[in-house]
Amino acid sequence: MARMKLRKLEEYLQGVDGFEQPKILLEQYPTPPHIAACMAHHMQSQHEDIEGKLVGDLGCGCGMLSIASTLLGAQLTVGFELDGDAVDTFRGNVVEMELPNVDCVRADVLQLIGSKWEKSFDTVLMNPPFGTKHNAGMDMRFLEVALRLANTAVYSLHKTSTRSYIQKKALEWGARGSVVAELRYNIDASYKFHKQKSKDIEVDFWRFEIGQE
């Protein structure tokens, strides 16, 4: 499969349906198509971590990153998501876009440690809940699971303010992390408590190499 161009990828991703009614407790912010496209494109063009690989997406929501991975030629992408409405939308997106090679499993990401998925994925990618609301530290719990499930690399987004802590924890968990890019992550006014129309937060795009202590 010829590699899809970045702009084409972003165009396709703009057709991915997002959360109908985002749930605040699950921090359901959709990954913007532009960011998802840039992330997936970087993984493939710089590290060849997508094409022909087994890819996992933790907290996949409606499937933005899973679908980006599939469009770039992943052999199989498996998304894991807790929320029933999100998995229905995920499936709707996959059927509508007629995508092969992509599955969604409704499961609690935190229960995947110790399962047969450990070390099974070549690449794990995710846009985890940042853990800023009622679930402090949730992104770190997702990261720990991701590092256990991947055998080569993990890609993730985390708030820039937690950078040095993440670096340290990743090392403890047997992975070397590096910040690929600093993003201004635009969160639309999805929830009532956002007074401004939209709010930018500073987010790091990370790559973690497994087994590089």
Added chain:
Amino acid sequence: MKLSTYNFLTSMAIKGVKVGFPLKLTISKKEVVESEFNPTFVERILPKLDWSAVYGAAQVAELTEDIPSVQPENIGENELLLQKLHHLLFEIDVLEGQLECPETGRVFPITDGIPNMLLNEDEV
């Protein structure tokens, strides 16, 4: 749900369950979705597969003529078998059915292509 995904699913998160694998698969509706054959990938995923689950899936999907009951040696040199494994693992999409825990009998439904592995709080 592809049968490659099925190969990784367990019920071990249930309290008291020791192995929880392989789950007993029932298919009531499936479809075939064509996907590009990549022999290198099929060969690479083989060590991660449990042949008893693969053969069990082949039985349920009515493809036992394609898949031997015992894992043959040197599968990598057998392109025809790799192709049949590709079909079984990546092209059969289970739309409706269920997965049953071999130890507790707990049923996980597969609805509209999505296996629901969520447990209630009192089960973990």
